[in-house]
Amino acid sequence: MSSATDRFIDAVFDFERAVHAQDPTAQQQAHMELHRLYESATPEEMAQGGKRLAAVLTDVPPGPRANIAVLIGACVEGGADPVACAPGVLANLAKTLDSAQEFAQQWAAADIGELPDPAQDELDEQFFEHFGFLETLSWWTLDDWNRAGLAMLQRAAVRQQFSSTGRDIIRQRHDALGEISGRWDKCLGYALIVLDDEPVIVLHRETGTGYAVRITGIGDNFQLHTLLADALIGGGHIPGEAPAAEAVAMCRDMPGMQLTQGSFNLVAPDGTWIWNEGTPSDIPVVDGTRLLVLDPAPYQRTWPAGRFFPHMLGDLTLERVLTPEETIAWFEQVSPAEDPGTD
Incomplete structure (x- = not known):
């Protein structure tokens, strides 16, 4: 029975x-x-x-x-x-x-x-x-x-x-x-286009610094943006306001969402904006590696930080800070920043 x-x-x-x-x-x-x-x-x-x-x-x-x-x-x-x-x-x-x-x-x-x-x-x-x-x-x-x-x-x-x-x-x-x-x-x-164990080179234009990161299971660029801000601002590498620890945890593995504020603008090497509404697969591949530029935020953005896919665990790890020589070489692949005073 x-x-x-x-x-x-x-x-x-x-x-x-x-x-x-x-x-x-x-x-x-x-x-x-x-x-x-x-x-x-x-x-x-x-x-x-x-x-x-x-x-x-x-x-x-x-x-x-x-x-x-x-x-x-x-x-x-x-x-x-x-x-x-x-x-x-x-x-x-x-x-x-x-x-x-x-x-x-x-x-x-x-x-x-x-x-x-x-x-x-x-x-x-x-x-x-x-x-x-x-x-x-x-x-x-x-x-x-x-x-x-x-x-x-x-x-x-x-x-x-x-x-x-x-x-x-x-x-x-x-x-x-x-x-x-x-x-x-x-x-x-x-x-279907989620990246796992994917290396990304990140260049911060204002400080002229570069970073090698690795991403896994990140569903959209809102999530990517929050985790990047945690690794680079929260890690003391670039200036700005780091997201709250709870928001970061929700982008990794903790249930829920929490309002957070944008820290920079995600930009492709040619100057094209990479929208937060898109996915990390939008980041172009240059010389075999995805290359992302961080520019100053053009306006204030806020959003509920968390995971696009509730059952998908996300992660971003900072593997190392690039040497000045490496950073210069990668910046040679990037178009100059647009002058905000021009049309």
């Missing part, structure tokens, strides 16, 4: 058996039980259940497969091994993006108006006949697949195991779909 704490696992076992037996009725019943019991599942159950559901994901019929992927993502957020759970979810996400793009292309060719909004429009059964079963289903379930994929990509271990080539395939399909249909998910798009 099952205890109150292992009922979720019972439902996982029932779902596995129904999938292997190709029994739609039993599968639907077990699927409903999974959702009913998930909220009361222990971390141990989620750890075991997420891995077992991931193992049968590809055998789940296409209709409920996206929903099971979301449940696997929830299990990962609850403690399931992301490396074990990620491959099937990310492979299916890539296929779904491809099929959703095909749906959008066929819809545009049919010239029948704006693309349907799965969040608001009812699914017309005739779409399956006109545009294909998998294509239509992919269009309607894409948000679930994005959500499940995002749960995986927020884990550093997944990004390390899942090659940059694999992420590039998903990114290219995601970008192509966005270009054709306007359906581009910002969170997924940012997660």
